[in-house]
Amino acid sequence: MAQRYREPVTPPGPSTAAADPLVADLRRALAPDRVRTEDLELALYGRDASGIDAGGRAAVVCLPETTEEVAACVRAARAHGRPFVARGAGTGLAGGAVPVGEPVVIVTTRMTRILEVDPDERVAWVQPGVLNLDLTRHLATWDLHFAPDPSSQQACTIGGNVANNSGGPHCLRDGVTSAHVVALEVVLPDGSVTVLGALDPEPGGYDLRGAFVGSEGCLGIATRVAVRLTPNPPAVRTLLADFASVEDAAATVSAVIAAGIVPAALEMMDARITAAVEDYVGAGYPRDAAAVLLVELDGLPAGVEAHAAEVVRLATAHGARAVRVAADDAERALLWKGRKSAFGAVARILPDYYLHDTVVPRTRLVEVLRRVYQIAERHDLVVVNVFHAGDGNLHPLLLFDRRVPGVMDRVHAAGEEIVAASLEAGGVLSGEHGIGLEKKAYMDRLFGPDDLDAQARLREAFDPDGAANPDKVLPAGARCGDLQRAPEGAWI
Amino acid sequence: MTGTLDGFAAEVGPAEPVTVVGGRTQWSVGGAPAEDVREVRAPAGIVAHEPAELTVRVRAGTTVAELDAALAEHGQMVPLDPPDPERATVGGVLAVGRSGIRRLGRGPVRDCLLEARYVSAEGRVVKAGGPTVKNVSGFDLCRLLVGSLGTLGLLAEVVVRVSPRPAASRWLQAAGADPFALRRRLLGASSILWDGATTWVLLEGHPADVDAESAVVTSVAGGAAAVAEVAGPPPLPAGGRLSARPSALRDLRTGDHAGFVAEVGVGVVHTTAPVPPPPLAGPRELHRRIKAVFDPTGRLNPGRSVVTA
16 A cells, blocks of 8 residues: 655654653552553554654644543643643644644544444434544444545544544535534633533524634634434435546536535546556456546435436546446445545655545636646646546645655645645635645635634634644634734724 | 625624624524514525535525525525524524424534625634535534524524425325334434424425335334325414424323424424423533633624533
8 A cells, every 4th residue: 555655753762751740640540550651652653644744743642532521631731731632533724733832643543433323313422532434333223324435434533533624525415514513512721611502503603613623723622523414315326437548537527416416426637546456456447547526326226317317417428438327235335435545656656645525616626736737737747636526626736755865845846836726726625635734825815814713713713822722724824813903093 | 695795894893792683483493582682684695606616605684485495497406494584594594503394304503504705703614614515624614603692603604505496295184193112113214393292294305206105104003094194284282392302202192282283204293382401511601701701702693602601
């Protein structure tokens, strides 16, 4: 399997953490073996799947099991003047869980209990360390599932999904995590515990639940999550359409949506990744296609059949060479296996990859894709595209071999140009990976000073001291309004 | 189109109290605004609708009926479903944040706002969110603005998510049918209403699926004689609005609250008798701080508050 590129790990210096009074306090609050200070662990919990190194490291790593223990960790950190960083499984791709400085790292992976499932109300309370796919598997008994399905769903946690407002292929119709979280118990940055949102539909007050979801750990730590459960659809149809050009595939995407069909998922893969996937897993993908579309329709049977027939007709009208409709669950699983194996398959091309995540208006997919290919060519890099076409969420993978001198400079330069091209087309910085450290410096390309200042105000209200996951999401100086600009008419 | 964003911002200005006015259809929510406060209105008009994007950019002062008519030409709709769409404005419905009776099928109002341009307490145009259906670029201020009653900023222009109109749509009235059994068994119900005796169901989707689910309603109701197709939902009592856990609706009895219509599966109960506003969810102090950072002088919609006393 290809490796997402990681900067070389700097060997951490010797830690004096064990003698630290902070550690002593934490060991009084948690079982001592769940407060870790070994150098190796401090280094490991200093990274996530982004591979970004911010020059920081965990001062100490805590593995709480209950809400009260999380609150105790936060209070201990604050009492000793330390910031804190919450962390789930570490699958984040934007560096959101990477420590800056020497914070207390609070890991939720031992909070794995599904506390309550109410199939009648279609809601479940879970701890944040429950894995996304484990939850959906657990819910199969009731013919229910949790709709957000990020590609990392075997490994990522519900708490991480909440922090990043995660998506996935099936969010096209059903919406991202925010639409599937009805309430949250959280530990606020001052160490207090509260519940945001509610199980009734119109709780009083501001929608603090909505503000918290997607805040990348900067507003506090979720310790229990009430997730909305979705019934499994009675009918499912999965189709693979084979195109001789990317333009035809993209035109089909727009035609499907314009025809009033919102598929459950609508994924595109370009020529190079389609061939690599076929070599890797043998899913029966057309090795010579310029692009393939994987379309899934689900719901009540008549609507699914009618929409499937219409998708076949539209794809054919837009030049599809063939449309394969999965005949049974086994074939359906095989078609999805191809899509889900894409990141592993790229190793057949080059050993390392850098995965980008931007969103562009659906109608400008072709134009931006063309620019992505041009950018990669100009930097002498290989790029493959496998992405959520239905909602315009691009995932260009820049492929390279890190042993080639100077290649990382080209990868970073190309990545920056891809972000710029997406923004120029009216897109946004991230569709599902978040900002974290990776895109913090790009925030001022999407937002003006007043816009960033407003986001900083939200953070200030939750976390006036900036103790929760500092230096993430917002660039330095975002809360600048009161320093740099007096109100009009003010007497100064 | 009437007015511009910058013109609206200039009208709001940087100081002195202002009250934003939409269609005044939900005027009493959050308390009556202070008297003698200058009133401002958001600009109106549809800015851009690209059907293949499933989004529309619209000025906040546009009426829901105008937006709905424009979207209907392309077979689309927004989940803004106020009782009086001819008067209710897009900005007003979002600022109040109450979903309509089709929430079961169409989702809550709070999920449909993708981007907002609002005028801040400093009188500046601020952008929150982004125009695409998927976006996790920064903190989600759009969720905070929905239901904030204009106390944090005044909506000027928004991008909302739209969806295809269903191919078929049918209201059924079923006397004596257990609405909770219908909730369990129907997958295509966009609304299930119940007054303690009679159940109304809105089925939407492919015509053959609507027929199949109609048969489910007949079966739950105990026979075709108990089911009738009707033009629309029953009139909703307007005395009060309760928010309850969906399972708690089972405890309602005919005549409670001097008469009610409950949204089964959702938990909203429309009552004839007045009911107290819902209790505050989340810490009062955090609410105070949020109001204080966005509107330090309390000039936006004074008198109106999301925080009940």
